Amino acid sequence: MPKDGGIGASTTRREDVRFLTGKGKYTADINTFGQAAATFVRSTVANGVIKSIDTSAAAEMPGVLAIFTGEDFVDVGGNPAGWLINSRDGEPMKEPKRPVLAHGKVRHVGDAYAAVIAETEQQARDAAEEIIADIEELPAIIDMAAALAGDAYVHDEIGTNQCFDWGWIEDNRAATDEAIKNAPHVTTLELINNRLVPNAMEPRASIGTYDAAGDSYLLQTTSQNPHLTRLLISAFVMGIPENKLTVIAPDVGGGFGSKIYHYGEEALVLAAAKKVGRPVKWVADRTESFLTDAHGRDHVTKIELACEKDGTFIAFRTETLANVGAYLSNFSTATPTFLHGTLMAGNYTVPNVYVNLKAVFTNTAPVDAYRGAGRPEATYSIERVIDMAARELNIDPVEIRRKNFIKPDQFPFGTAAGLEYDSGNYDALMDKMEAIVDRKAFEERRKQSEANGKMRGLGINAYVEACGIAPSNLVGVLGSRVGLYDAATVRVNATGNLSVMVGAHSHGQGHETVFPQIVGEMLGIDPQSVDIVHGDTSKIPFGMGTYGSRSLAVCGSAVVRATEKIIAKAKKIAAHMLEASADDLEFTDGQFTVKGTDKSVSFGEVALKAYIPHEFPIEDIEPGLEETAFYDPANFTYPSGAYACEVEVDPETGKVTIERFTACDDFGNVMNPMIVSGQVQGGVVQGIGQALLENTTYDENGQLLSASYMDYVMPRADDLPFIAVDHSDGTPCTHNPLGAKGCGEGGAIGSPPTVVNAVIDALQSGGKNVTHIDMPLTPARVWAAMNNA
Amino acid sequence: MASVTMTVNGKSVSGDVEGRTLMSDFLRNDLRLTGTHIGCDTSQCGACVIHVNGEAVKSCTMFAVEADGAEVATIEGQANTDGSLNVIQQAFQDHHGLQCGFCTPGMVMSAAALLKDNPKPSEAEVREYLEGNICRCTGYHNIVKAIMAASGQDVPAVAAE
Numbered sequence: 019m020p021k022d023g024g025i026g027a028s029t030t031r032r033e034d035v036r037f038l039t040g041k042g043k044y045t046a047d048i049n050t051f052g053q054a055a056a057t058f059v060r061s062t063v064a065n066g067v068i069k070s071i072d073t074s075a076a077a078e079m080p081g082v083l084a085i086f087t088g089e090d091f092v093d094v095g096g097n098p099a100g101w102l103i104n105s106r107d108g109e110p111m112k113e114p115k116r117p118v119l120a121h122g123k124v125r126h127v128g129d130a131y132a133a134v135i136a137e138t139e140q141q142a143r144d145a146a147e148e149i150i151a152d153i154e155e156l157p158a159i160i161d162m163a164a165a166l167a168g169d170a171y172v173h174d175e176i177g178t179n180q181c182f183d184w185g186w187i188e189d190n191r192a193a194t195d196e197a198i199k200n201a202p203h204v205t206t207l208e209l210i211n212n213r214l215v216p217n218a219m220e221p222r223a224s225i226g227t228y229d230a231a232g233d234s235y236l237l238q239t240t241s242q243n244p245h246l247t248r249l250l251i252s253a254f255v256m257g258i259p260e261n262k263l264t265v266i267a268p269d270v271g272g273g274f275g276s277k278i279y280h281y282g283e284e285a286l287v288l289a290a291a292k293k294v295g296r297p298v299k300w301v302a303d304r305t306e307s308f309l310t311d312a313h314g315r316d317h318v319t320k321i322e323l324a325c326e327k328d329g330t331f332i333a334f335r336t337e338t339l340a341n342v343g344a345y346l347s348n349f350s351t352a353t354p355t356f357l358h359g360t361l362m363a364g365n366y367t368v369p370n371v372y373v374n375l376k377a378v379f380t381n382t383a384p385v386d387a388y389r390g391a392g393r394p395e396a397t398y399s400i401e402r403v404i405d406m407a408a409r410e411l412n413i414d415p416v417e418i419r420r421k422n423f424i425k426p427d428q429f430p431f432g433t434a435a436g437l438e439y440d441s442g443n444y445d446a447l448m449d450k451m452e453a454i455v456d457r458k459a460f461e462e463r464r465k466q467s468e469a470n471g472k473m474r475g476l477g478i479n480a481y482v483e484a485c486g487i488a489p490s491n492l493v494g495v496l497g498s499r500v501g502l503y504d505a506a507t508v509r510v511n512a513t514g515n516l517s518v519m520v521g522a523h524s525h526g527q528g529h530e531t532v533f534p535q536i537v538g539e540m541l542g543i544d545p546q547s548v549d550i551v552h553g554d555t556s557k558i559p560f561g562m563g564t565y566g567s568r569s570l571a572v573c574g575s576a577v578v579r580a581t582e583k584i585i586a587k588a589k590k591i592a593a594h595m596l597e598a599s600a601d602d603l604e605f606t607d608g609q610f611t612v613k614g615t616d617k618s619v620s621f622g623e624v625a626l627k628a629y630i631p632h633e634f635p636i637e638d639i640e641p642g643l644e645e646t647a648f649y650d651p652a653n654f655t656y657p658s659g660a661y662a663c664e665v666e667v668d669p670e671t672g673k674v675t676i677e678r679f680t681a682c683d684d685f686g687n688v689m690n691p692m693i694v695s696g697q698v699q700g701g702v703v704q705g706i707g708q709a710l711l712e713n714t715t716y717d718e719n720g721q722l723l724s725a726s727y728m729d730y731v732m733p734r735a736d737d738l739p740f741i742a743v744d745h746s747d748g749t750p751c752t753h754n755p756l757g758a759k760g761c762g763e764g765g766a767i768g769s770p771p772t773v774v775n776a777v778i779d780a781l782q783s784g785g786k787n788v789t790h791i792d793m794p795l796t797p798a799r800v801w802a803a804m805n806n807a
Numbered sequence: 808m809a810s811v812t813m814t815v816n817g818k819s820v821s822g823d824v825e826g827r828t829l830m831s832d833f834l835r836n837d838l839r840l841t842g843t844h845i846g847c848d849t850s851q852c853g854a855c856v857i858h859v860n861g862e863a864v865k866s867c868t869m870f871a872v873e874a875d876g877a878e879v880a881t882i883e884g885q886a887n888t889d890g891s892l893n894v895i896q897q898a899f900q901d902h903h904g905l906q907c908g909f910c911t912p913g914m915v916m917s918a919a920a921l922l923k924d925n926p927k928p929s930e931a932e933v934r935e936y937l938e939g940n941i942c943r944c945t946g947y948h949n950i951v952k953a954i955m956a957a958s959g960q961d962v963p964a965v966a967a968e
Binding site for chain 1: 835836839844845846847848849851881883885886900901903905907908911915930933940941943944945947951
């Protein structure tokens with residue numbers, strides 16, 4: 019196959035055409051005959067007892083078809099946590115029920131306690147305003163330390179606000195304590211990993227439809243993983259048999275984690291559709307998204323780095339409080355533990371690591387995985403404390419990292435935090451980054467900035483992360499309640515074109531373009547003759563969807579395995595057609611050829627024979643050409659990177675501007691460099707947003723002060739420069755057939771500490787004795803730090 | 808209810824709307840032109856940008872009755888008459904200026920308005936003009952490149968790649 023369409027080609031995306039012409043079909047764009055509208059009545063207080071809900075006036079409003087309250091769902095199940103974490107003492111985590119609608123108590127601002135179904139959305143909203151709820155407000159439990167110390171609980175029935183107290187690795191605790199006690203140098207940093215709202219540009223939306231004839235349901239919804247949503251609704255929440263429920267996630271306008279999870283609105287529209295006998299549609303507005311989408315990050319951490327005077331690392335030890343909000347979202351317990359604690363050795367040979375993490379219930383929205391999910395928190399803690407240690411020891415920040423890097427010949431490397439990294443070359447990434455940055459030239463740029471009255475800083479960073487979380491056998495032992503494989507079905511049609519049904523879901527990642535590049539390359543056919551089908555549980559095999567940078571490494575591997583099965587079967591058919599032994603055939607450029615002869619048949623001819631099996635060895639080979647593969651990886655994949663950021667700080671105002679940003683990443687083998695660059699640029703900018711702009715703020719009463727784009731500062735085009743990226747010459751993953759590691763999250767993981775390190779460097783260069791500022795580094799915070807130093 | 812008549816993408820259309828009906832809802836619900844997207848409630852995100860009498864407007868911020876008699880253009884009317892992508896749309900595809908596609912209609916409509924008034928904008932002018940359009944996927948890198956390219960300017964020279 020020519021490189022212009024296969025693996026490694028920067029093929030432009032076929033899905034772009036529909037998005038660029040307004041023909042995308044997002045959930046909110048779907049309208050069906052007889053459709054009714056749902057709206058939710060949400061708590062305006064963070065913590066309160068529901069004394070009564072009077073729906074009588076609302077029920078009389080024009081167009082109202084039905085009203086639901088929590089009472090209607092007491093007999094159905096709750097929305098579960100997908101990962102069981104045991105505390106250090108062996109006790110299982112606390113798992114309070116998360117109902118479809120709040121019942122008895124409301125537990126955060128935005129917690130829905132009623133829903134109105136009406137002819138139109140406006141009628142539903144008008145009626146919702148007539149619902150009279152008597153809710154006795156209780157003091158809000160917001161601050162995590164206070165939540166652990168107090169005697170008022172988010173969930174009275176569990177009698178504590180601590181979900182779990184986790185140690186990783188508990189057996190390493192004593193050795194780590196001892197190493198730190200005896201170390202020649204210990205750097206200690208207390209930091210906050212600021213709470214973020216994912217903010218996919220498409221708000222969540224769901225449409226429920228009930229078919230009385232078949233007693234079956236259809237849910238069209240904004241999901242990153244429709245099969246997972248179906249499983250949760252079927253097995254845990256509603257009890258609808260899976261074969262009576264189809265979940266379709268059509269075009270989805272970004273996810274970043276927030277659309278992994280099942281939300282109560284999805285169950286409500288299904289129940290409502292059955293009750294009113296019509297499709298029921300709900301579309302969130304942006305404020306609802308801020309109030310109810312699962313948030314991200316929100317850690318308070320104390321990290322200690324013990325090292326020799328020459329900068330050799332001896333131990334990392336952290337104590338963290340992680341906010342899980344008012345209820346356990348589906349992966350909220352995995353994110354701060356196995357996606358965070360296991361990465362706390364970073365890129366380093368450090369022999370001792372110990373992590374203690376307490377997860378805390380508060381009267382805030384649930385917190386779960388957001389782009390990077392645990393690894394940004396780990397990287398931020400490690401790379402900030404390393405930078406601080408380097409400054410204290412007067413060691414160059416690049417050199418202290420190189421000194422402790424796992425070296426290329428040490429892979430596979432078992433870290434002190436319990437993972438086995440399969441491949442990497444951290445020094446090579448640092449070499450690339452240093453070549454692009456050119457530190458001598460940086461000194462000139464710094465002088466120029468100083469001449470302009472600005473302070474200039476260079477921040478550098480190294481990261482390693484874990485994607486394609488697996489294998490199922492291992493994660494099961496660690497508490498996962500789901501498997502973490504993925505699946506693909508390759509269907510060769512009689513006329514030689516292909517439909518490939520995949521468990522992964524594309525909501526910006528370009529699967530519709532990239533998966534055909536892989537199949538086209540393997541079969542020696544034009545990728546344009548391959549179409550991807552995704553997002554519809556009635557069409558695709560059971561896959562786990564798209565999150566954790568897993569689509570290519572896990573589902574892409576399933577595509578490879580299914581395509582290999584296709585080739586194996588096609589070869590048998592070709593052998594029959596050519597009257598040769600299959601062992602004597604070779605398959606290149608889409609042709610099966612008898613070795614050493616000019617006898618050959620094309621893949622297309624074989625496909626036709628498979629479906630019109632005249633003169634076909636029916637006793638040996640089934641007709642048809644369709645194969646399915648489930649792929650369960652042998653290990654995580656471990657992308658890594660070396661990043662650099664240059665900032666200017668205005669000493670008059672504290673405003674930080676990003677002057678340059680360089681991202682050198684190792685994603686293993688790259689299928690489509692254009693798409694990978696786009697993933698990095700987008701991720702880096704989300705990380706810059708965390709570092710400089712974004713913050714989710716609850717006041718002491720639990721009111722969300724940052725619940726709109728007027729208050730929550732999203733990165734905009736004029737906040738940013740172009741982002742220099744390099745992901746060439748990666749070290750292939752050693753255990754999946756594509757050698758791919760996953761590129762979706764590296765940018766968001768690697769960038770926040772890079773930016774903060776740069777700002778601290780700028781302030782230090784300007785003579786300000788500032789060693790740390792908590793994100794976001796707003797002008798007010800930077801100015802205050804400068805002027806208090 | 809009030810009757811409105813306007814020209815949308817070259818075709819005369821009319822409908823009955825409530826006084827509170829937003830232009831974005833009229834386009835999406837009455838005309839079934841769902842390419843205009845709603846991403847926020849506060850006129851910040853720009854996913855709903857259309858052209859009204861040649862000016863870029865956030866359609867969530869005007870009432871449908873205000874567009875009575877107006878000349879309206881939406882994303883559905885931007886392609887060339889043969890159905891192929893226009894210069895801006897093609898540049899977005901060529902330069903990977905979109906990922907999930909949700910903000911894209913507003914970005915394309917804003918870009919068209921910018922280039923009409925300023926055919927050769929600098930990088931800084933493009934970034935400043937996009938201040939009212941939020942994208943969460945791309946980091947704007949390739950959107951800025953695409954708009955520069957659509958204006959006929961040398962793209963490799965502006966990017967740090």
